[in-house]
Amino acid sequence: MRNLQQSCNFMAIEWWHDGPMGRFALNGNPMNAATQPEITAASPHVMNTYGRLPIALSHGQGCEVWDVNGRRYLDALAGIAVNTLGHNHPKLVPALQDQLGKLIHTSNYYHVPNQEVLAAQLVQLSGMTNVFFCSTGLEANEAAIKLARKFGHNKGIERPQIVVYENAFHGRSIATLSATGNTKIQAGFGPLVEGFIRVPLNDVDALRKATEGNPDVVAVFFEAIQGEGGIRPMQVEYLKQVRKLCDERDWLLMIDEVQCGMGRTGKWFAHQLAGIVPDVMPLAKGLGSGVPIGAVVAGPRAAQLFGPGNHGTTFGGNPLAMRAGVETLRIMQEDGLLQNAAMVGEHLHTALVRELRHEIASGAVKEVRGQGLMIGIELHRPCGPLLGSCADNGLLISVTAENVVRLLPPLIMTTAQADEVIAILCPLIRTFLASTP
16 A cells, blocks of 8 residues: 555554545545545654654655645655656556565675676766665765775875865765765764865865865865755866866865766766766765665775775665666666756756846846756745745745755656746745845
């Protein structure tokens, strides 16, 4: 029963199933929507770590989702760049059902055949060497930091240092939080981990100045397009300059593709827009189209740094996650989703600029930026209320960096659905900007 819901109070739990013929209790009795009280979205026994909207989603199809009260939403967020293939994909779901009937988890004491299949595909797509599998982007970024430190220690550097960036986001563990460039989310969790040098984006002179004469630098670590930082891309020329500098100084170039990778920009990985290849590349999010998965892809200079006992994971590389990754890549290639991301993304970007041209001219909208289906609309003031107003009007989006509307839809989105995004979002932005701050 795919769409199972729970109505819960302290003394009683009632379950039902939303099916094609309506809502049924588990005893089979139909539940009349007209007489059913609206279900309140609440999670009183779940730790309060998220600023949630009062919505509980029930099921989805393609780029659409429905909540437990039957309201429909157009999904322009894809679980924050996770649901590459949208919801209930007709090719993915049967493959995962098949895998569930075979093996979900074993352990890394044994070979997992689809680890090699997926690793070989990622190596081929990236031009790199080998892969370590984990379960999340945070874990992938932790592994990248460990690789950089091991690289330094192998060179006799006792206290290796890694260059990181302003406004970056790499995760919320202590090490990845230390690499992140956001003092708000770091507050209350000190002391942070040492060994990071912070520089601004797209400024090679600042990078040279911050590292000049420092023999302990071992790596440069950044997102090709900052996601949580406000959809801020690294410029193509800058990417080339940093690649050259890393080669000259024997540093690892480590590019976090957790959010911007896996076809979202119209390339498999966003850095490929610059024609470069990194030494280390963390992946996650869209790689499994909703099934938790992470990976670190390594080039020749980093591929042999880890040996048995240097790193590991319980859940990483399990048969279910690997099947999800293999099938996601297969479907993306069969259905031309990179080309679709580029085409629909360009359509969406062009329409946003056209519909918001007056707000852009006045400075109320500072910029529409991004690549493919990773788009940010920066307003001149914080715009958190748009998250709720969009949801109230049937559109799921994100607001990040306080004043940037973030669009990360499934890569299967059509131009017609992109037009629906525009029809809902742009009037709401105009209304918001016209309101009193």
